[in-house]
Amino acid sequence: MSRSVIDGKTLADVYLRRVEMSGEKTAHLVKKDGKYQATTWKSLHEKVLGIFENYQKLGIVPGDRVCILSNTRSEWNIADLANLASGAITVPIYQSNTVDDIVYLLEHSSPKLVFAEDDAQVAKLQEAFEKLKKQLPIVTFDAKQLVREGISLVSFEQFSRFSGNQKVHEDLVKVANTLTPESMASVVYTSGTTGRPKGVVLTHSNFASECRAIIDVFELTSEDRVLSFLPNAHILGRVESLMSIFSGWEMAYAESLNSISQNLTEVRPTLLISVPRIYEKVYAKIQADVASAPPMKQKIFNWAVNIGRQIAKMRSEQFPIPVTLLAKYQIADRLVFSKVRTKMGGRIRMTVSGGAPLAAELCEFFHACGVKILEGYGLTETTAAIAANFPGDYRFGTVGKPLGDSEFKIAPDGEILVRGSVVFKEYYRDAAATKASFTEEGWFLTGDIGEISDRGFVKITDRKKEIIVTSAGKNVAPQKIENLLKSQRFISQVIVCGDKQKFLGALITLNQEDMSNWAKMSGISFTTFEELIKKDTVVKLISDKVKTVNSQLPSFETIKTFKLLSQDFTTETGELTPSLKLKRKVILSKYQSYVDELFK
Numbered sequence: 292m293s294r295s296v297i298d299g300k301t302l303a304d305v306y307l308r309r310v311e312m313s314g315e316k317t318a319h320l321v322k323k324d325g326k327y328q329a330t331t332w333k334s335l336h337e338k339v340l341g342i343f344e345n346y347q348k349l350g351i352v353p354g355d356r357v358c359i360l361s362n363t364r365s366e367w368n369i370a371d372l373a374n375l376a377s378g379a380i381t382v383p384i385y386q387s388n389t390v391d392d393i394v395y396l397l398e399h400s401s402p403k404l405v406f407a408e409d410d411a412q413v414a415k416l417q418e419a420f421e422k423l424k425k426q427l428p429i430v431t432f433d434a435k436q437l438v439r440e441g442i443s444l445v446s447f448e449q450f451s452r453f454s455g456n457q458k459v460h461e462d463l464v465k466v467a468n469t470l471t472p473e474s475m476a477s478v479v480y481t482s483g484t485t486g487r488p489k490g491v492v493l494t495h496s497n498f499a500s501e502c503r504a505i506i507d508v509f510e511l512t513s514e515d516r517v518l519s520f521l522p523n524a525h526i527l528g529r530v531e532s533l534m535s536i537f538s539g540w541e542m543a544y545a546e547s548l549n550s551i552s553q554n555l556t557e558v559r560p561t562l563l564i565s566v567p568r569i570y571e572k573v574y575a576k577i578q579a580d581v582a583s584a585p586p587m588k589q590k591i592f593n594w595a596v597n598i599g600r601q602i603a604k605m606r607s608e609q610f611p612i613p614v615t616l617l618a619k620y621q622i623a624d625r626l627v628f629s630k631v632r633t634k635m636g637g638r639i640r641m642t643v644s645g646g647a648p649l650a651a652e653l654c655e656f657f658h659a660c661g662v663k664i665l666e667g668y669g670l671t672e673t674t675a676a677i678a679a680n681f682p683g684d685y686r687f688g689t690v691g692k693p694l695g696d697s698e699f700k701i702a703p704d705g706e707i708l709v710r711g712s713v714v715f716k717e718y719y720r721d722a723a724a725t726k727a728s729f730t731e732e733g734w735f736l737t738g739d740i741g742e743i744s745d746r747g748f749v750k751i752t753d754r755k756k757e758i759i760v761t762s763a764g765k766n767v768a769p770q771k772i773e774n775l776l777k778s779q780r781f782i783s784q785v786i787v788c789g790d791k792q793k794f795l796g797a798l799i800t801l802n803q804e805d806m807s808n809w810a811k812m813s814g815i816s817f818t819t820f821e822e823l824i825k826k827d828t829v830v831k832l833i834s835d836k837v838k839t840v841n842s843q844l845p846s847f848e849t850i851k852t853f854k855l856l857s858q859d860f861t862t863e864t865g866e867l868t869p870s871l872k873l874k875r876k877v878i879l880s881k882y883q884s885y886v887d888e889l890f891k
Contacts, residue, residue, distance in 0.1 A: 380477060476494055781802055
């Protein structure tokens with residue numbers, strides 16, 4: 292392991308050591324004026340000092356809450372580091388949150404200041420302040436309108452400008468030294484898939500334990516570079532950003548979710564940390580490209596993938612690979628897989644998937660291409676990962692083995708219980724919810740159903756609250772079926788339903804671009820996508836995809852009927868969480884009439 296990896300009793304301690312050790316090295320890479328530009332740890336620290344200097348003027352002290360309402364960007368991470376070093380408690384707010392969401396979070400967390408990304412977020416805060424009948428100082432990363440009636444608004448550039456007074460640094464070190472491993476570092480609100488979000492209290496020790504365990508298993512060093520695009524308000528994205536102070540790796544920031552493909556080739560990361568939805572989109576794009584290629588190229592691609600899958604499964608099971616098969620793989624790699632990796636920057640040595648289940652078929656496909664996806668498992672309450680597939684020890688269809696000192700136990704009803712140093716302290720200002728989340732012996736109730744193999748691999752079958760019970764009394768885990776369907780070309784999102792029904796149905800959204808292109812090439816005329824999905828040819832096409840998946844399932848898990856939706860599920864329309872998970876209750880309520888049609 293690289294000597295650049297730092298240990299420390301608190302995140303503040305680790306951060307200050309990182310600045311001392313790596314001052315002139317690159318910390319962040321941000322695209323400006325069409326080109327990625329570097330920020331050193333020394334330059335970053337000057338901004339942290341500027342923020343702390345203003346905290347002193349405002350009377351913000353250790354234990355005070357500071358909210359950050361923004362997309363993931365360099366300034367988000369810098370504001371967070373300033374909070375952690377000074378003892379302020381970071382409270383992330385998703386940029387997609389509504390005004391009512393923001394009102395609730397501000398009222399519940401009682402912050403002293405809010406960092407906001409741009410004019411749109413400032414406008415939401417202004418409306419929230421009016422409803423709360425209170426005002427808070429706002430520091431904006433990118434707002435163009437800095438003068439607004441009735442609010443205190445200052446630019447991040449101004450707020451982070453350091454005076455150069457050496458005493459400020461000395462004061463920051465003194466404050467940092469008063470913090471302990473059990474000091475509160477952050478209140479991270481859950482994404483609210485099941486109702487009002489709860490504030491998860493995470494300590495410096497929680498984050499430090501998580502970062503150390505991940506660095507140890509994945510052998511991360513200062514030579515690594517990661518392309519960051521996950522929401523920093525989500526625990527996986529947050530841990531990704533904080534691992535930079537432990538490992539010294541370079542954080543390059545994607546311009547947006549839509550620019551990831553381009554940014555990958557510009558940044559050429561060695562690591563990628565993502566949620567399954569991003570890998571699903573990459574897979575769908577590859578499928579579409581292959582389908583439009585000449586027959587000979589399609590044949591070569593399919594041959595290569597078949598060879599690659601054989602190799603991937605053998606490596607997973609740690610079986611020896613025959614020389615003849617390895618020779619074929621080398622040809623497949625040269626003809627096909629190397630091109631896939633080039634589109635992902637050409638330097639990725641491993642990728643991580645978390646936040647939701649990843650279909651085993653997709654995982655196998657990327658391994659076949661030489662892109663090692665290592666799936667992990669965790670919750671906000673466990674400071675992200677508590678289990679992971681390791682680089683040299685992984686199994687497809689599982690979330691790996693316990694990470695760090697995490698311990699697992701399966702309850703009589705199949706629920707996964709866990710304990711360890713990454714498990715949260717409490718829910719903020721909610722003693723009843725905290726008590727209800729632990730057994731008397733101190734095991735945290737994850738709410739996930741799963742099993743542990745005799746070799747120690749953990750497999751998640753579904754969320755306890757999302758299990759469908761048919762009228763025949765059969766328990767069905769919808770996520771497994773949904774992932775199988777999403778691996779089929781043209782299908783974008785799926786929600787399986789059928790609770791208390793005789794059979795299962797599904798609401799299905801399609802990849803509009805791929806579906807529309809296919810229709811045009813097939814000579815199908817249409818004016819709107821809503822018109823297209825009603826065409827008998829399209830319904831038959833998707834019906835065949837459903838039958839393909841049904842052939843892999845026992846009878847009681849098969850989809851007997853489905854409905855195609857004209858619009859995909861998005862965060863903007865409220866059907867997905869900011870981490871791109873389905874909001875089942877929201878979707879089923881919104882499309883209740885369609886669900887009713889499925890079971891007539």
